[in-house]
Amino acid sequence: MASSESSSVASDALNDFFGQLYTFFETLFKRFFKNIYATFVDVSAKRWTKVILSVVGYMLIRPYIEAWFRKMHEKDRKKQLEKEKAEREAKKKNKAKMSANALRGGATGGGKVLGEVENTDDEIENGEDFATASGVPEWGKNARKRQKKLMKELQREAEQRTEKLSDDQVMELLDWSESEDEKQEDKKED
Numbered sequence: 001m002a003s004s005e006s007s008s009v010a011s012d013a014l015n016d017f018f019g020q021l022y023t024f025f026e027t028l029f030k031r032f033f034k035n036i037y038a039t040f041v042d043v044s045a046k047r048w049t050k051v052i053l054s055v056v057g058y059m060l061i062r063p064y065i066e067a068w069f070r071k072m073h074e075k076d077r078k079k080q081l082e083k084e085k086a087e088r089e090a091k092k093k094n095k096a097k098m099s100a101n102a103l104r105g106g107a108t109g110g111g112k113v114l115g116e117v118e119n120t121d122d123e124i125e126n127g128e129d130f131a132t133a134s135g136v137p138e139w140g141k142n143a144r145k146r147q148k149k150l151m152k153e154l155q156r157e158a159e160q161r162t163e164k165l166s167d168d169q170v171m172e173l174l175d176w177s178e179s180e181d182e183k184q185e186d187k188k189e190d
Contacts, residue, residue, distance in 0.1 A: 139147070165173075 162170075
C-alpha cells in the first residue's frame with residue numbers, strides 16, 4: 001500500500017511539473033506573437049518618428065565612430081613601429097665591429113680557429129643561398145664551404161673504390177639473382 005501511495009505522489013508531482021512547464025511555454029508563445037502583431041499593427045506616429053530618428057542618427061554618427069577607431073588603431077600601430085625601430089637600432093649599436101673568430105686568429109697570425117675553413121674554389125656557384133624562400137634558416141658561409149668540401153671528398157672516395165674493383169668483383173656486386181646461401185653451395189660443389 002505504501003508503494004502505491006508513493007508512486008501516486010510521484011506521478012502527481014510529475015503531472016504538476018509538466019503542466020506548469022506547458023503553461024509557461026504556452027504563455028511565452030502567446031505573448032511573443034501578440035507583441036509582434038501589436039508592433040506592426042498598432043504603430044503610432046510617435047513610434048515611427050523614434051525609429052526614423054534612430055536610423056538617421058546612426059547613419060550620421062557612424063563615420064565619426066569609424067574615424068575614431070581608425071585613429072586609435074593608427075596611434076597603437078605607430079607606437080609599435082617606434083618600439084620595433086628602437087629595438088633594431090639598439091641591436092645595431094650593440095653589434096660587434098669584429099667577429100670573435102677574427103679577433104682570435106685574424107691578422108695576427110694566431111692560426112686557424114676550430115671549424116674555420118680556408119677560402120677555396122669550393123664555394124657555391126652563382127652565390128646561391130640555401131632555403132631563403134622556404135623559411136628555413138640559412139647556412140653560414142663557412143658551413144656551406146664545409147658541406148661542399150665534405151661532399152666532394154665523399155665523391156672522390158667513391159670513385160677511388162670503384163676504380164680498384166676488378167670486372168669480376170663488379171659483376172659479383174651486380175648479380176642479385178642468387179642468394180648468399182646458393183652462392184656458397186655453388187662454391188662448395190666446384
